[in-house]
Amino acid sequence: xxxxxxxxxxxxxxxxxxxxxxxxxxxxxxxxxxxxxxxxxxxxxxxxxxxxxxxxxxxxxxxxxxxxxxxxxxxxxxxxxxxxxxxxxxxxxxxxxxxxxxxxxxxxxxxxxxxxxxxxxxxxxxxxxxxxxxxxxxxxxxxxxxxxxxxxxxxxxxxxxxxxxxxxxxxxxxxxxxxxxxxxxxxxxxxxxxxxxxxxxxxxxxxxxxxxxxxxxxxxxxxxxxxxxxxxxxxxxxxxxxxxxxxxxxxxxxxxxxxxxxxxxxxxxxxxxxxxxxxxxxxxxxxxxxxxxxxxxxxxxxxxxxxxxxxxxxxxxxxxxxxxxx
Numbered sequence: 551x552x553x554x555x556x557x558x559x560x561x562x563x564x565x566x567x568x569x570x571x572x573x574x575x576x577x578x579x580x581x582x583x584x585x586x587x588x589x590x591x592x593x594x595x596x597x598x599x600x601x602x603x604x605x606x607x608x609x610x611x612x613x614x615x616x617x618x619x620x621x622x623x624x625x626x627x628x629x630x631x632x633x634x635x636x637x638x639x640x641x642x643x644x645x646x647x648x649x650x651x652x653x654x655x656x657x658x659x660x661x662x663x664x665x666x667x668x669x670x671x672x673x674x675x676x677x678x679x680x681x682x683x684x685x686x687x688x689x690x691x692x693x694x695x696x697x698x699x700x701x702x703x704x705x706x707x708x709x710x711x712x713x714x715x716x717x718x719x720x721x722x723x724x725x726x727x728x729x730x731x732x733x734x735x736x737x738x739x740x741x742x743x744x745x746x747x748x749x750x751x752x753x754x755x756x757x758x759x760x761x762x763x764x765x766x767x768x769x770x771x772x773x774x775x776x777x778x779x780x781x782x783x784x785x786x787x788x789x790x791x792x793x794x795x796x797x798x799x800x801x802x803x804x805x806x807x808x809x810x811x812x813x814x815x816x817x818x819x820x821x822x823x824x825x826x827x828x829x830x831x832x833x834x835x836x837x838x839x840x841x842x843x844x845x846x847x848x849x850x851x852x853x854x855x856x857x858x859x860x861x862x863x864x865x866x867x868x869x870x871x872x873x874x875x876x
């Protein structure tokens with residue numbers, strides 16, 4: 551299943567029609583820009599800059615199953631956004647199995663702070679940053695949209711003084727509540743025999759006496775899992791969120807998107823769920839072109855103060871969740 555998930559992300563980024571590929575998008579690419587370091591390891595991103603920038607930025611979380619590496623970055627995923635004038639930041643985080651989910655969250659927070667600190671260098675507006683991703687990348691996107699935070703004004707590193715909040719989210723099939731996974735009361739803690747992603751849930755703490763990293767107890771494990779579940783961070787003022795999710799997804803239940811969109815609406819946060827009929831976890835035919843176009847419309851509306859055209863905001867064959875349920 552892990553191979554399927556990661557493979558789906560690779561196909562998602564590589565799947566582009568001949569017509570779209572033929573468009574004369576003019577852009578440049580800067581590779582391996584270091585946005586941070588941890589334990590001697592460099593954290594990097596690639597930056598795609600269109601010839602005509604609109605002043606806004608979109609971060610793409612390169613993550614599937616919380617696996618992240620530079621080889622997963624493909625220019626195809628950025629074409630629609632580049633054609634709209636967005637500067638695209640493809641962010642690679644510390645990957646499982648070496649690093650856990652909280653560490654991945656920490657990395658993408660750092661990436662946003664770095665981009666905002668260097669906004670003038672990238673010729674973008676630091677207050678117009680959107681974020682996108684699929685599966686684990688969608689989870690990380692929502693963590694930034696719901697749990698991004700202000701920087702530490704007393705931090706020695708100027709990057710750490712910047713906010714990690716983003717202004718808009720658009721993502722595919724994200725996990726959102728590990729304590730109610732698929733149905734109320736069903737937990738996904740990474741210790742279940744059938745769990746497919748145990749390494750990113752292998753939370754450990756440093757024991758000063760033994761000078762080793764030791765597993766956390768069950769109470770702490772549940773606290774960490776709750777902390778990295780976006781739904782528990784939803785509050786008024788969060789970034790507007792558009793989510794697309796297939797109703798045949800057998801890895802991340804559609805319920806995960808349904809419950810967080812419901813929570814968003816309870817808190818007055820602009821949010822929409824588009825249910826893809828018959829789609830599973832991974833790639834469907836309209837994803838990279840039509841659906842990324844809908845994501846670009848969402849970013850236009852919430853980053854550029856433009857109204858998305860209704861017929862472009864979501865594919866005609868799909869319905870918002872409340873309609874699909876009827």
